[in-house]
Amino acid sequence: MKVSDLGKITGLTLVQSDYDDLPIVGGYTSDLLSDVMANAGDAGVLITIQAHKNTIAVCNLLDISALVICNGRETDEEFLTIAKAERKAVYSTELNQFQVSVLIGNSL
Amino acid sequence: MPINKSIQLLQENSPSILLDVIYRSKIKDIMATKLATSSPDVTLKEVKSIMKKAEVTGIPIIEHDELVGMISIDDIFRAIDGEYMGEVVRDHMSTDVIVLEDDMPLAFGITYFEKFKYGRFPVIDKNKKLVGIITSRDILHELLFQLNHEVARLESEIRVEVDPTLITLREVYKINKMDFSNAGKASNEIKKLLKDRTFDPKFVRRVSVAAYELEINITIHSDGGELEFFLDKEKAVVIARDSSPGIADVTKALKQGFSTADNTIKSLGFGAGMGLPNVKRVSDEFNIISEVGKGTTVQSIIRIENT
Numbered sequence: 001m002k003v004s005d006l007g008k009i010t011g012l013t014l015v016q017s018d019y020d021d022l023p024i025v026g027g028y029t030s031d032l033l034s035d036v037m038a039n040a041g042d043a044g045v046l047i048t049i050q051a052h053k054n055t056i057a058v059c060n061l062l063d064i065s066a067l068v069i070c071n072g073r074e075t076d077e078e079f080l081t082i083a084k085a086e087r088k089a090v091y092s093t094e095l096n097q098f099q100v101s102v103l104i105g106n107s108l
Numbered sequence: 109m110p111i112n113k114s115i116q117l118l119q120e121n122s123p124s125i126l127l128d129v130i131y132r133s134k135i136k137d138i139m140a141t142k143l144a145t146s147s148p149d150v151t152l153k154e155v156k157s158i159m160k161k162a163e164v165t166g167i168p169i170i171e172h173d174e175l176v177g178m179i180s181i182d183d184i185f186r187a188i189d190g191e192y193m194g195e196v197v198r199d200h201m202s203t204d205v206i207v208l209e210d211d212m213p214l215a216f217g218i219t220y221f222e223k224f225k226y227g228r229f230p231v232i233d234k235n236k237k238l239v240g241i242i243t244s245r246d247i248l249h250e251l252l253f254q255l256n257h258e259v260a261r262l263e264s265e266i267r268v269e270v271d272p273t274l275i276t277l278r279e280v281y282k283i284n285k286m287d288f289s290n291a292g293k294a295s296n297e298i299k300k301l302l303k304d305r306t307f308d309p310k311f312v313r314r315v316s317v318a319a320y321e322l323e324i325n326i327t328i329h330s331d332g333g334e335l336e337f338f339l340d341k342e343k344a345v346v347i348a349r350d351s352s353p354g355i356a357d358v359t360k361a362l363k364q365g366f367s368t369a370d371n372t373i374k375s376l377g378f379g380a381g382m383g384l385p386n387v388k389r390v391s392d393e394f395n396i397i398s399e400v401g402k403g404t405t406v407q408s409i410i411r412i413e414n415t
Contacts, residue, residue, distance in 0.1 A: 033324075034382035037317050038389070050377040054324075057292025061299055061316040063309075078289075 001107055003066045003089045006045065009103050012068060015075050016083045016090035022065040026108070029101045033058050040064065047100045051075045051090075056082045065089065068104070070097045124359070125262070127215075129254040135217055136210035138250045139231045139240030145170045148177065148198035152187045155179050155197055168230045168238055169201050175230055175238045177201030207232050210239055217247055262397060277301060278338040283326040288376065291327040294335045295319035301337075302344070311412060314390040315344045318408040321383040322348035328373055329353075330404070342413065343392070348406045355398040362388060362396070 004021045007014050024044035030036050031049050036058050040046065045066040046059055051073050059067060066089040069075055075092055083090045093100060144162030146155050148169050159167055159181070166180035179201050187193045187200060208217055208229045220229055221244050231240040279301070281294035299316045319337065326333040326348055333350030355361045362384050369379025384406070388394045393409035 031377050032380040032382070033377040034321065034380045034386055036377075037320060038382055038386045048377075052376060053289055054292050054376065054378075057296055058320070060296050061292070061320055062313070 003045075005107065006066055006068070006089070006091055006104070009107060011095050011103070012091040012093050012100070014089065015069075015092045016080050016088065018084045018087065019089035020065060020087045024066065024108070027101065027104050028064075029097045031097075036062070045104060047097050047104070049073045049097070051079050053079060053082050055079075056086055056088060059088055060086055066091065068093060068100050070095060070100055125258045126255070129251065129258060130215040130218060131213045133214040133250060133254060134210070135208050135212045135214065135231055135242060136240065138214060138217070138246050139210070139242040140246065141240045143168065143238070143241060145238070146179070146197060147171060148201060149196055151194050151196055152179070152184060152200060153193040156184050156193070159184070164241075166228045166241075168205075168241065169197055170238065173237065175205060175207070175232065175236075177203045178205050178228075178230065180227065205230060208242060209234065214247065214250065217242060221247065262395070274340040276339050276341070279336070281323075281335045281337075283323055283330075283333055283335055285327065285330060285332045287327060291324055292320060293323075294337075295323050298337050298346075302339075307412070311344075311410065314410050315346065317390045318346045318387045318410065321387045322346060322406055322408070324378060325383050325406075326350050328369055328378055333403070343409050343411045346408045346410075349403070350405075351403040352401065354400040354403050355396075356400055358396055358398050361398075 001024050002021050003019055003024060006012055006024070026041065026043050027045040027047055028036060028040040028043040029047040033050065033054060036046065040062050043062065043064050045068060046064045047068045047070060048055065049070050051069045055067065056079070067083070068091045070093055072094045075090060080090060144158055144164055145168050146158055148171050155167065159165070166178060168175055169177040169179060179197055183200055206220065206224050206226065206229060208220060208231050210231050210233050228241055228243045230238055231242055233239045279298070281297070283294065284290065295316055298319045299312060302312045302315060319335065323335050326335065330350030331352045333348060336347040336349070338345050360366050363381070364385040365381040367379045367381035373379045387406065387408050390410065391408040392411045395407045396404065398404040
């Protein structure tokens with residue numbers, strides 16, 4: 001699947017649409033950024049509640065191309081601007097991390 | 109003079125350098141081998157003059173090449189008080205002599221001085237032959253010598269010897285305290301520099317992890333510092349320096365899950381106690397020097413060939 005295919009999953013809303021539409025081969029679910037750094041591997045998509053600048057920095061370092069922000073957490077202007085500058089797709093959802101992981105996992 | 113118990117050198121969390129030293133050094137490397145000894149059949153008065161001449165406060169008593177007792181300066185004082193200096197040593201020496209073996213590590217010596225209140229221990233070899241004597245002063249001397257040596261070695265390690273003509277890239281980034289809006293910026297720049305040079309993605313990943321975690325550490329824990337990055341033909345080196353506050357217990361800080369970060373920082377997804385362990389894991393060489401009040405320097409070396 002590709003980053004754009006995440007938009008076909010019910011419950012995910014694209015909130016940052018200026019992104020590179022790269023292939024997604026896997027995902028990682030975590031709210032601890034050091035854990036993401038240590039274990040995400042070639043994730044493709046990060047499923048998390050951490051919607052701030054540092055999350056984008058981590059995604060950049062790990063070549064993660066899409067983020068799903070769970071539990072309806074707010075995605076503020078600053079966060080989205082950075083995501084845009086780094087060409088990362090951001091999806092927002094009311095679902096929790098487990099539910100999103102299952103949905104994306106089933107679509108891979 | 110026994111070593112004060114409160115020194116407590118043999119703690120589980122003692123710095124590994126210290127443990128290295130006290131297990132690496134052997135009793136035979138430290139003991140005095142030039143021995144003043146006496147037979148048990150001479151008088152205490154004669155022993156006193158042997159001790160005086162040899163400038164020691166205790167001597168082993170030998171009979172038929174075998175250690176049979178010890179006479180210490182305390183025995184001599186008692187004899188003067190009790191006015192029996194003319195009597196023979198055999199009747200007044202301590203015979204329950206505790207000995208160390210020459211092949212034992214220094215750690216055993218330290219334990220003995222803590223456990224038994226003697227000022228010196230005779231040292232025997234595996235054939236039970238007396239080969240030396242060791243005092244707490246000898247141990248202190250050796251510890252100071254070894255620790256000096258180790259500190260000098262660590263200091264030289266942290267200042268990596270690099271041939272300046274081989275460096276292909278060098279950048280220093282200033283990192284501000286609690287500046288989360290810029291945290292990750294330096295490591296992302298380092299990553300871009302490496303990516304532009306088409307290195308193996310795995311190598312880029314390892315350097316990125318080290319740089320990022322060190323950058324975040326300076327942001328969260330220090331009063332500000334710098335992140336230095338350089339590259340030569342063989343390796344990437346990331347050095348994080350700050351001037352305060354320093355880490356009270358480095359061993360603990362290197363343990364996965366140990367964190368001193370507060371809840372605000374944790375709510376941002378930091379402070380999981382994985383930072384330094386992550387750096388160590390991706391490094392081929394990892395060094396850390398920290399002193400409370402003086403700050404922390406961490407150095408991570410990642411070799412290009414190993415990726």
